[in-house]
Amino acid sequence: MGTTQLEAVPEPKYWHLKTVLSEALDSEFSVGEILPNERDLAARFGVARATLRQALEQLELEGRLQRRRGVGTTVAPPRVGVAVGAGQQTWPEAEDDAWQPVDCVQAAPPAAVSAALETASGEPLHTVRRIRTSHGQHVATELLYVPAVSVPDLSAIDAPSGAARARAVLRELQHLTLEGQDRAVELGSARADDARELDRLPGAPVLVVTTRYFAAGRTAALSVATYRADTCRLTFGDPAGVEIHHDSERQAS
Amino acid sequence: MGTTQLEAVPEPKYWHLKTVLSEALDSEFSVGEILPNERDLAARFGVARATLRQALEQLELEGRLQRRRGVGTTVAPPRVGVAVGAGQQTWPEAEDDAWQPVDCVQAAPPAAVSAALETASGEPLHTVRRIRTSHGQHVATELLYVPAVSVPDLSAIDAPSGAARARAVLRELQHLTLEGQDRAVELGSARADDARELDRLPGAPVLVVTTRYFAAGRTAALSVATYRADTCRLTFGDPAGVEIHHDSERQAS
DNA sequence: GAGTGGTCTAGACCACCGC
């Protein structure tokens, strides 16, 4: 069975190319192996480089390939499962192996954040930045917005900014009773600064996880976490990640 | 003497273009409005059409634009919040406003599915297909894999396939006691058949939600749901979706 | 400096939609 026969509507070259490459990756390459360069590959398949690149881009989007400027294209390892929301509703941890506080500033948030926090634009707001590391790689950045009223005892702390300040804000948050939280996931593209932290180019596809924390009858904090979409599979509420990964093109036969 | 100093490290044209267009969308266009065609836009900005398209592709990825072949490019409405996992752990509902059963066949699953279900390759397996509709639009397709042993009383039902059979399988599932479930979200690209159901082109970005259902000490069912990434924001465990949407390029000022 | 992927151009033709 298989393929063939009449394609009343011929499929695009790049799509066919992607399928061929995908099968080659399964059978003839191993993780970490370097592919021939784009010019050679294009010549080998008899297509323009732009067409080949369209196929490679899709495979990279699906986490099958990893491309690095000045280096080359390599076969990517399977996506890592990254736990999001440890099953229970909890505040972000002050001491967390995965998340490392970077700094904390007091700045005006984007309008959308003010709206979600239901705060006045002028209200003091702490913005904590953290980076998540998994398997020795930066997989996510986070901006945690905390209205000053949510951490009233913070002023006693000396450090005005920096990682120490960030840890202080996180520690103070634990004192509030968490009444609930909700979470949303959507596709986005990496801002320039996030892209730098994640070792990707600006515009790289990311999974944006927005979490609202409710306490004292208000939205006490808002987290916007940006995960690398190429290398991460977000897992929810379970110990070990599921083993299956999205198998884009192959079907039940 | 003019200066070229403005951009010490020049940002790519398509990136700048995307920013300009994004701001124009905010200020000068309303939802549903039709943009000028790509050739005109490219000429207006003095770039090649391919470069303009790179910018449009990113904006479409972020859910800001909607493009349709033969029609044109329109301003997309804000992403719809789609509830995934109604807070509690439940079986997929047999009667569900959102999910509509399409059909049910008995076929060999992809290898990855067999592995996740811990079933032998030859074991009988029901594959239920469903489509999710939200706000009058198809937003997701699902393949629900159910080993025959999970629904032992099913053989009494007459319909060998089709939507009636699908409903029967879902109904039988309710008889099992659900012991737990886990869930993962990752980025993928639409297979040809899914793309058709979702009114997108093959390869369109999708959010793949994989859910394992545990009962009787085994994985009793496995669901692989494919959501349109351009129009959907997946929400978890709360009544109303969050109001904030990912605001890719603007920063706290 | 050599080699890689990333950006960009100026064309061409095709598939689809609505009139």
Add this chain to the structure above:
DNA sequence: CGGTGGTCTAGACCACTCT
């Protein structure tokens, strides 16, 4: 039919990394 977005080409140059 004309107009739209989708695909494809054959070049060019740039930014980056490694040696």
